[in-house]
Amino acid sequence: MIVDVSKKILIVGLGLLGGSYARTLKRYGFHISAITKEQSSIDYALEENIIDEGSTELDEKIIKDADLVIFALYPHVFVEWIERNQSLLKSGALITDVTGVKGSIVYKIQSILRPDVEFIAAHPMAGREVSGVENSTDKMFVGANYIVTPTKKNTPDAIRTCMELGRLLGFSNVTTLSPEEHDEMIGFLSQLTHCIAIALMTCNDRENMEKFTGDSFRDLTRIARINDVMWSELFVENKDVLLSQMDIFIDKFNELKKMLETEDVDGMRKMMRHSTERRMLFDKK
Amino acid sequence: MIVDVSKKILIVGLGLLGGSYARTLKRYGFHISAITKEQSSIDYALEENIIDEGSTELDEKIIKDADLVIFALYPHVFVEWIERNQSLLKSGALITDVTGVKGSIVYKIQSILRPDVEFIAAHPMAGREVSGVENSTDKMFVGANYIVTPTKKNTPDAIRTCMELGRLLGFSNVTTLSPEEHDEMIGFLSQLTHCIAIALMTCNDRENMEKFTGDSFRDLTRIARINDVMWSELFVENKDVLLSQMDIFIDKFNELKKMLETEDVDGMRKMMRHSTERRMLFDKK
Numbered sequence: 001m002i003v004d005v006s007k008k009i010l011i012v013g014l015g016l017l018g019g020s021y022a023r024t025l026k027r028y029g030f031h032i033s034a035i036t037k038e039q040s041s042i043d044y045a046l047e048e049n050i051i052d053e054g055s056t057e058l059d060e061k062i063i064k065d066a067d068l069v070i071f072a073l074y075p076h077v078f079v080e081w082i083e084r085n086q087s088l089l090k091s092g093a094l095i096t097d098v099t100g101v102k103g104s105i106v107y108k109i110q111s112i113l114r115p116d117v118e119f120i121a122a123h124p125m126a127g128r129e130v131s132g133v134e135n136s137t138d139k140m141f142v143g144a145n146y147i148v149t150p151t152k153k154n155t156p157d158a159i160r161t162c163m164e165l166g167r168l169l170g171f172s173n174v175t176t177l178s179p180e181e182h183d184e185m186i187g188f189l190s191q192l193t194h195c196i197a198i199a200l201m202t203c204n205d206r207e208n209m210e211k212f213t214g215d216s217f218r219d220l221t222r223i224a225r226i227n228d229v230m231w232s233e234l235f236v237e238n239k240d241v242l243l244s245q246m247d248i249f250i251d252k253f254n255e256l257k258k259m260l261e262t263e264d265v266d267g268m269r270k271m272m273r274h275s276t277e278r279r280m281l282f283d284k285k
Numbered sequence: 286m287i288v289d290v291s292k293k294i295l296i297v298g299l300g301l302l303g304g305s306y307a308r309t310l311k312r313y314g315f316h317i318s319a320i321t322k323e324q325s326s327i328d329y330a331l332e333e334n335i336i337d338e339g340s341t342e343l344d345e346k347i348i349k350d351a352d353l354v355i356f357a358l359y360p361h362v363f364v365e366w367i368e369r370n371q372s373l374l375k376s377g378a379l380i381t382d383v384t385g386v387k388g389s390i391v392y393k394i395q396s397i398l399r400p401d402v403e404f405i406a407a408h409p410m411a412g413r414e415v416s417g418v419e420n421s422t423d424k425m426f427v428g429a430n431y432i433v434t435p436t437k438k439n440t441p442d443a444i445r446t447c448m449e450l451g452r453l454l455g456f457s458n459v460t461t462l463s464p465e466e467h468d469e470m471i472g473f474l475s476q477l478t479h480c481i482a483i484a485l486m487t488c489n490d491r492e493n494m495e496k497f498t499g500d501s502f503r504d505l506t507r508i509a510r511i512n513d514v515m516w517s518e519l520f521v522e523n524k525d526v527l528l529s530q531m532d533i534f535i536d537k538f539n540e541l542k543k544m545l546e547t548e549d550v551d552g553m554r555k556m557m558r559h560s561t562e563r564r565m566l567f568d569k570k
Contacts, residue, residue, distance in 0.1 A: 203537035252488035272513035
């Protein structure tokens with residue numbers, strides 16, 4: 001194991017994701033500390049024994065002690081934190097993140113970061129419709145994907161360490177992509193799906209529809225319960241990619257609409273068989 | 286109970302839905318018979334003790350015996366069955382169905398049906414991504430909605446009986462809508478969602494995406510595994526309604542796209558908060 005349990009891990013931002021990281025990593029015996037906004041989150045995490053120490057302040061000792069720092073913050077808050085506070089980090093520390101966009105974040109952080117601290121970016125592809133450390137769980141990452149997005153600035157050691165972190169957290173698939181590949185993939189698989197869910201959820205305000213719905217509408221709108229601050233920021237940070245993915249979807253949707261208009265049953269059936277075939281690839285193994 | 290257990294129930298079309306009806310109703314002690322295409326379905330259902338008798342032929346005795354006949358067939362097959370075989374039905378029999386479109390079916394059947402047999406239409410809002418009586422279950426309808434779609438031709442007795450059937454089957458909500466209201470509701474809640482899922486699933490053929498996906502894409506495409514014969518028929522049968530629902534969705538999707546283009550974060554956040562608020566209505570109670 002590259003990440004040995006004598007290493008001290010600091011989590012900055014103890015919400016659903018940060019809390020689930022803490023809860024899962026604590027089982028291995030790591031020393032876990034946390035810095036977060038709310039005292040209630042620290043109190044809860046101490047009571048639950050998922051962190052060893054924590055603070056709502058920029059506690060210099062906690063920060064200086066950490067060998068590995070995991071940032072679970074909104075993108076712009078993460079960048080600001082590094083700009084303002086990176087002098088507090090231990091020399092030789094490794095830092096990573098959970099940010100859902102990479103291109104606009106990774107190069108920026110790496111370009112401003114001290115040379116004796118390394119940033120290796122990662123995106124845990126997991127979430128829930130609830131937030132806060134109180135909803136964290138050590139089962140959150142089973143069956144999920146963890147994407148590490150190294151750049152030329154990263155060392156092989158840091159990449160290996162980050163991938164091992166993903167495996168320790170329980171992710172079923174740990175892979176690497178360039179920041180650009182990541183953003184294209186996520187623009188399609190995650191951001192576009194959220195755009196669709198939001199549009200579907202808000203395009204028809206008829207009352208009492210919940211009395212008549214089946215599971216398909218519920219499934220398509222599960223993610224329509226959305227953190228507006230975070231997602232509007234993620235959308236804008238990945239704007240060009242997301243806009244082109246939206247176009248690709250609209251084109252195909254209009255193709256289906258045209259086939260329905262002309263009652264091209266053969267065309268619709270062909271698209272449905274293609275759809276059925278491709279969907280099988282996405283079943284959880 | 287209006288539907289007393291001495292009544293004989295015939296199910297025409299013993300697939301996933303027909304089988305789940307048989308399995309659930311058998312528990313109450315009804316005499317259940319079935320007519321379906323495949324001998325293997327009959328054999329399975331007899332072995333599992335979910336029907337009392339069955340045939341792949343138009344067994345005149347079975348049909349003549351039935352007080353209640355449930356048609357679980359594709360729309361055009363149902364209409365053809367009535368056209369060809371309604372003379373075999375018992376005088377005074379009540380017939381119902383599971384068809385996913387109503388406007389184009391209900392009036393047609395009622396206009397051609399013998400005056401001594403009554404058709405009361407219903408739509409069980411439940412489905413799975415598997416088919417066949419082998420996948421049927423008596424838990425399928427828990428938490429689901431059952432919509433009865435009476436017309437002026439229906440008697441209060443038949444409407445009450447059909448609603449009671451929905452409750453006996455275990456549906457959590459049993460309601461009535463006119464065929465037109467039903468088709469509008471279903472065009473939005475079910476058919477539009479399937480159109481979206483198909484378009485999303487087929488608009489990007491990039492390989493290996495399953496290694497990078499989170500649950501949101503899986504959720505939005507669960508129903509992209511689709512029975513092409515049945516759904517293309519349902520789409521065409523409800524064409525005008527579905528086309529207008531597709532337009533409503535595209536308009537809202539384009540509204541979001543325009544906000545992203547202009548980086549109107551306030552507008553996006555407002556739409557997301559509206560989305561979040563509306564989604565709460567759709568949680569299963």
